[in-house]
Amino acid sequence: MTAAKKTKPSERPENAARPCLTEMPYRAVVFAELNQHNVPLYFVGGSSAPKCKAEKALKVAFGIHGGSCFYCKKAILEADLSIDHVEPTSNEGGKAIQNLLIAHRKCNQKKAALPIxxxxxxxxxxxxxALLAQVEDRLKRIDTSK
Known part of the structure; x- marks a missing residue:
């Protein structure tokens, strides 16, 4: 029988699978676990919703906590909500929580596949x-976990 491998703090999924933005509703999205396919699942603070993937978690968090468009900074009505992939999936952008932003549908459509x-x-x-600050924080965890 082999001993269980100890995971360094820098290697733990919760250190990578978190929003890079710290205001609401982003900070309400909290890493829960990896599913059987190693996809991060999230809880949403203030919600009794079951664990869900990043895009749905952000929509649930918006439904509870509200929010404004990341681009124009104006309040969003739920009917106008869209989740923008900062790096478009068509350009190999992922579905990671760090790549998702709340935006008006029209702002998201105008951005299309342009770099942010x-x-x-x-x-x-x-x-x-915000992304750089998260990367720097993760790098510090690697340096201190040796």
Whole structure:
């Protein structure tokens, strides 16, 4: 019988499978576990909804906590909600929680497959800065877990 492999803090899924943005409703989405296909599942703070994938979790969090469009910063009515893949899936962007933003349908359609910084430089800088902070935090965990 082999001993169970100890997982370093830097290798734990919860250190990678979390939103890079810290305001509501993003921070209400909390990593729960990996499913049988190694896809992250999330709980939503303030909800009794079952664990779900990132896009659905963000929609549930929006339904509870509301939110504004990441691009134009205006409030969104639920009927106008869309979840934007910052790096489009057509350009090999993933469905990871870090790649998802709340946006108006029209803003999302205008962005289409453009890089975020080409579509909206301020939003691009905000998202890239948040993503960089998350990467730097993960790098610190690797350095301290040796």
């Amino acid at each position: 910084e080409a579509f909206h430089p301020d939003a691009g800088k905000e998202w890239l800065t």
